[in-house]
Amino acid sequence: MRRIPPNGGTPLAGIxxxxxxxxxxxxxxxxxxxxxxxxxxxxxxxxxxxxxxTGKDRSGNxxxxxxxxxxxxxxEQVRVIELxxxxxxxxxxxxxxxxxxxxxxxxxxxxxxxxxxxxxxxxLVELPMASLSGGSGGSSPQAEKGKIDLSAMLPATVKTGxxxxxxxxxxxxxxxxxxxxxxxxxxxxGIAEPPKTYQEMWDACDKVQKLPEGEDADCYFTEVNKTxxxxxxxxxxxxxxxxxxxxxxGKPALNTPQARQxxxxxxxxxxxxxxxxxxxxxxxxxxxxxQSGKLVFQRQWPYQYALANEDDGSSEVAxxxxxxxxPGPDGPGVANLGGHNLAxxxxxxxxxxxxxxxxxxxxxxxxxxxLLATSQAPTIAALYDxxxxxxxxxxxxxxxxxxxTAEPRPVxxxxxxxxxAIQGEMYDAVTGKKPAEQALNDLxxxxxxxxxx
Amino acid sequence: xxxxxxxxxSAAGSPAAGAPPGQSANGRGRKGDVQGTRRLAALLLSPxxxxxxxxxxxxxxxxxxxxxxxxxxxxDDQGFxxxxxxxxGLGNYTAIFxxxxxxxxxxxxxxxxxxTVTTVVLETVIGVAMALIMHQMFRGRALVRASILVPWxxxxxxxxxxxxxxxxxxGAANAVLREQILxxxxxxxxxxxxxxxxxxxxSPFIGLLVLAGLQMxxxxxxxxxxxxxxGPVQQFWRITxxxxxxxxxxxxxxxxxxxxxxxxxxAVLIGVNQKSVETLTMLAWFEASNLRYGSAAAYATVxxxxxxxxxxxxxxxxxxxxxxxxxxQDRGARKGARKKVxx
Numbered sequence: 001m002r003r004i005p006p007n008g009g010t011p012l013a014g015i016x017x018x019x020x021x022x023x024x025x026x027x028x029x030x031x032x033x034x035x036x037x038x039x040x041x042x043x044x045x046x047x048x049x050x051x052x053x054t055g056k057d058r059s060g061n062x063x064x065x066x067x068x069x070x071x072x073x074x075x076e077q078v079r080v081i082e083l084x085x086x087x088x089x090x091x092x093x094x095x096x097x098x099x100x101x102x103x104x105x106x107x108x109x110x111x112x113x114x115x116x117x118x119x120x121x122x123x124l125v126e127l128p129m130a131s132l133s134g135g136s137g138g139s140s141p142q143a144e145k146g147k148i149d150l151s152a153m154l155p156a157t158v159k160t161g162x163x164x165x166x167x168x169x170x171x172x173x174x175x176x177x178x179x180x181x182x183x184x185x186x187x188x189x190g191i192a193e194p195p196k197t198y199q200e201m202w203d204a205c206d207k208v209q210k211l212p213e214g215e216d217a218d219c220y221f222t223e224v225n226k227t228x229x230x231x232x233x234x235x236x237x238x239x240x241x242x243x244x245x246x247x248x249x250g251k252p253a254l255n256t257p258q259a260r261q262x263x264x265x266x267x268x269x270x271x272x273x274x275x276x277x278x279x280x281x282x283x284x285x286x287x288x289x290x291q292s293g294k295l296v297f298q299r300q301w302p303y304q305y306a307l308a309n310e311d312d313g314s315s316e317v318a319x320x321x322x323x324x325x326x327p328g329p330d331g332p333g334v335a336n337l338g339g340h341n342l343a344x345x346x347x348x349x350x351x352x353x354x355x356x357x358x359x360x361x362x363x364x365x366x367x368x369x370x371l372l373a374t375s376q377a378p379t380i381a382a383l384y385d386x387x388x389x390x391x392x393x394x395x396x397x398x399x400x401x402x403x404x405t406a407e408p409r410p411v412x413x414x415x416x417x418x419x420x421a422i423q424g425e426m427y428d429a430v431t432g433k434k435p436a437e438q439a440l441n442d443l444x445x446x447x448x449x450x451x452x453x
Numbered sequence: 454x455x456x457x458x459x460x461x462x463s464a465a466g467s468p469a470a471g472a473p474p475g476q477s478a479n480g481r482g483r484k485g486d487v488q489g490t491r492r493l494a495a496l497l498l499s500p501x502x503x504x505x506x507x508x509x510x511x512x513x514x515x516x517x518x519x520x521x522x523x524x525x526x527x528x529d530d531q532g533f534x535x536x537x538x539x540x541x542g543l544g545n546y547t548a549i550f551x552x553x554x555x556x557x558x559x560x561x562x563x564x565x566x567x568x569t570v571t572t573v574v575l576e577t578v579i580g581v582a583m584a585l586i587m588h589q590m591f592r593g594r595a596l597v598r599a600s601i602l603v604p605w606x607x608x609x610x611x612x613x614x615x616x617x618x619x620x621x622x623x624g625a626a627n628a629v630l631r632e633q634i635l636x637x638x639x640x641x642x643x644x645x646x647x648x649x650x651x652x653x654x655x656s657p658f659i660g661l662l663v664l665a666g667l668q669m670x671x672x673x674x675x676x677x678x679x680x681x682x683x684g685p686v687q688q689f690w691r692i693t694x695x696x697x698x699x700x701x702x703x704x705x706x707x708x709x710x711x712x713x714x715x716x717x718x719x720a721v722l723i724g725v726n727q728k729s730v731e732t733l734t735m736l737a738w739f740e741a742s743n744l745r746y747g748s749a750a751a752y753a754t755v756x757x758x759x760x761x762x763x764x765x766x767x768x769x770x771x772x773x774x775x776x777x778x779x780x781x782q783d784r785g786a787r788k789g790a791r792k793k794v795x796x
Contacts, residue, residue, distance in 0.1 A: 092742060120534045121525070121744075164532040226639050226727055277622030279638040285621070413528065416743040420726050427639060446553065452527075 044125065046350040049077045050106035050357060053094065056085050061373035065366055069357065076353040078107075087111055087228075098123040098345065106348035107357055110169055112160035112339050113409050113419075119163035120413040125344045125351060129167040148359065156406050157379040161341045163411070168343055171379035172362045173370070175338030176402040177222075177236060177326060178395065180290060180298045180308070184320040185214050194324035198265060201297055201327050205273065208296050219273040221286055222299035224266065226427040229283060231409060231419045232336045234426045236299070236326065238262030239407045240333035245422065245447075246410040252447035254440040261329065263429055263436045270430045279431060291315040299326060301338065305395050306375055323395045325402055335402040336409060339377065377403070414450050421446040513757070520545050520750035545751035557736065558752075562759075565732045567644070569712040569763075572651045577705055579652065580659025585693075587660065588667045605657040613721030616650040620722070639727040647719050647730050651712070659704045666700025667693070706767055713760045733759070 057063060057080065066078050081104075083090040091114060097105045098121070110118060118124050130147040150158050153171055161169035181194050185208045195201035205219035222236070223229030235245060243258025253259065270278055281289060283301070290298045291308050293316035302323075311318045326333035342361060344354045360366060367378040371389060377399055383389055384400035412418040421443060429439035523541040525534050549558050587598045604612065619625045620636035626646075627634060636646040670693065678688050694701075716738065719730040726739065733756045740749035 088742070095744070120528060120532055122533055122536075225724075227724060276633060277635055280622045280635050413532075413534065414743065416739075420739070423726060424728070431638075431640075 044128070044344070044351040044355050047076055047353045048350040049079065050348065050350050050353050051079045051081050051104065052107045052109070052357065053081045053083060053097075053105045054109035055087070055090055056082055059374045061370055064373075065361065065369065069360055073353075076350070076356070078357055081105065094118075095123075098347065101347045103345075103347050103349045105345045106350065106354045108343045108345055109172070110341050110343050112171075112337060112341060113415050115161060115169050115341060115343075116163050116411045116413050117415050118343065119166075119168040123346050124168045125346050125348075127167045127170065127344070127355070148355075152364065152381060153362075153379045154381050154400070154403050156337060156403055156408075157339060160337055160339065160408050161343075169341030170343075170358050170362045171339060172342050172367070173339045173376040174379045174403050175301055175377050176335040176399060176406045177232070177299050177301060178323040178335070178398055178402055179326050180300050180304065180321055180323055182208070182217075182296050182317065182320055183322040185211065185217070185296060188213065194322070195297075195327050196325075196332055197327050198269075198329055202273065205296055214296065217294055217296050218275040218289075219295075220269055220297045220299075221274050221278060221281070221289065221295055222266075222269070223281065223283060223286060224270055224274070224427070224430045225279055225282055226423050227282065228419060228423070230423045230426050230430075232338075233266060233299070234263070234422055235407065235409050236334060236336050237266045239336075240326070240328035241265070244407070246412065246418075246451060250451060252444050252451060254444040254447070259440055260436060263426070263440060265329065266426070266430055267432075267436050271432070279427075290321075291317055293317050302377055302395060302399055303375065305393070323398050325398055325405075332405070335406040337403065337406045339379070410451075412451055417450050418447060421450065516750045516757075517754055519746055520754050521747070523745075523747045525744055541747060545748045546755070548748065549751060549755065557731070558733075560728060561731045561733050561736050564644070564730060565713055565715070565756075565759075568647060568651065568715055568732065569709055571648050572655070572712055573705060573708050575648070575652045576656045576659050576708060577701070579656040580704070581663055581701070583656060583660030584663035584667055584697075587664050601660060602657050604654045605661070607654070609654065609717045610721050612650060612654050613718050616646065616653075617722050620646045637723055639723070639729050641729060643723045643727065643729045646722060650722055651715070651718055654718070655708060655711070659701075659708060662700050662704035662707075663697055666697040669700075670696045702771055706764065709767065710760055710764060713756070713763065 052066065054062065063080060066080055070077050083093050091111070094105065094108055094110075098118075108118075108124075115124075119126075128147040130149045130151070148167070148170055150167075150170070154174065157171035157174045158167075161167055161171055179194065186192075186194070186204060188211055189204065189207040191204050191207065195204050201220065208214035209217065209219070222233045224233055238245060238259050239262070241258045241262035243256050243262055244253050245259070247253035275281070275289060275294070286298060286300060287304050287307065289295055290300065290304070291314065305323065308315045308321060309318050326335050328334065342358045344351055344358070348354055362379065364380050364382065367380050368383055368386075368389070370376060371378050371383060372392070375393060378384070381400070384396045390396050409415075410418055410422075425434070425439040425443040425446070428434040429436045434442070521541060521543070522538045523545060524536075524538045526539070527535050529535055548554060583601050587594070587601060607615075617637060622633070622635060622637075624636075626636060634642050636642045674692055674696070675688060678692055683691065714734055715732050716734040719727070719732060720735065723730045725731075725735055733752065737749045737752035737756065740746075740752060
């Protein structure tokens, strides 16, 4: 056996090769049943144990809240199912559960942009909404028993839980971008107020960059890497200019002067005002960049506030920055809405319990505790004015204003396709591969069929 | 093994050497015997065939069937997705080659092919070099062998993350090169980043298989070569390479099939939906994650055919080694039989 056969290899190798080929084909086979019922508002009935499906609970606060619920409801225990960290993986697993019509998932923690897709596919139960207007004004919640009272919530967040005027999900946390700025540098440059317009922002930069401390600092950063963040930056730029990506009539509206003005702001900012490596920086990359002290202005989510203020040496800018609403072309800009909503799976068993649990988690007390533990933005308006909260989270008034005027991302059943198209074209424009005009025209053409109804 | 029953039949003096052995037998007893053996062989093999049919045959057919259907197209007046499957025939396939999607497909096709060719060529060169080093006798050989294998032992997603850190704008790669290259942004440098990471990760695989081949080469051959005055270079080209070729070809074939299915490394290192590194599997993934399972299956089928063609051409052009041994034995047996007949 010292010699290898002159014509080596074994039949087994052929089989393994076949198997490798086969795997490449089967990775994507879906199940092939088509019909489904689900959807509809009928029957929020059934009480008993349920599950709550959500991303990672890092603070441990969720488990605490669930434990409190469980000790009050021995017959209606809630079990938390944690999904992977990546939003896309969470969506995949929830969709998988829905396409197999499994009752394993009861209450779903959905990203705000998934509402349309999940609702249109009849994966969610329509929720009974108490009238928002003052029709039953002042009456106690019992007046509309079994209905969800959303009057305490910020209206912009409620919109993200709706699809075609019907409520499918209850807002539990919100999020919106704010302008982080280096208060210390602005002060040294003799600027008292944070900028309200782009021009004021650029002027402030020019002044700061003349200072010895500001020489190496880049002026501005908003995310322009080819991810969901690109969509958010594009929506913010275009809505600030008064345009929209998908108009109120549900059709793409990129062939407008406003859309063009918005995109041109992004292109110019990337070219002349942002760090050279801007296209490689994701949300965390942007945070590190700001924390290293190399940035004067930054569009970022609220979560950075606490982290950039850490005085353990991880942040060079602790205590040196403040937040303001995003600037726009001629006045305050428009932020984009993030956040999560709670919904009930159409295939869940105990829907009445699920509804109660949603009401519990989105109630004022639970949201207050959650804000304190995780600093996630609440959806209850009053919490933003609570002095105790504002003392702990000084950015709350700014954030409230941002959320009140915020616009959602395009509402589309095929959101995955829509956002991929936006990311592709906007990235090409921002990196100079295509003129802005052409990118907008191409995007208009791509979004047409994707939003056709 | 399956050719064994052929021997007694042919040896009995069958005139039709090319015909299947079972039919060529003259004696009735013999025939029954042979058939019995064949039946037994079939019986013994059937569990294997059944498992193969279940784990390979069924998924392939089910995937192909899926690719002929479409669903979830359009909304009704209530805004709900219209339910039910629609038989689309080859519609999912023709859609791949039309309009924007054709551009995306050919881009991904080009990327896949580019990654396969560049990484496999580089891996082969580096892998063979690694094997030659690992094969030498020197102190600390065990340590070198172990350390060369480390990249292969790291899960692809993890190595993708490691390289992402190396390639980020303020990462090690730029520090070493003293350049400001944006490796992780969509663009040509991203392709290079993938090639580097992939070669780093999989060269040890080729190195390992080639090392196994090297260890099978008898020492005497080299001694004879030295006696005949062959230098090291001549020895490599005339002895080492030809004798290690069967093992090397299997390794290269495996790497090619693997590289054509590349997904995780570009997805983690650069990201999905990035034109410059999008591969065919990523297109199929994108379709599936947007609930177009039929279209995803169509992409996967096209990729399947592409891989099959490449594998076939490789086996055909470069030695037919995978199944060659069995065939040659078979042919040898027939030749022997013919000689006996003519004698």
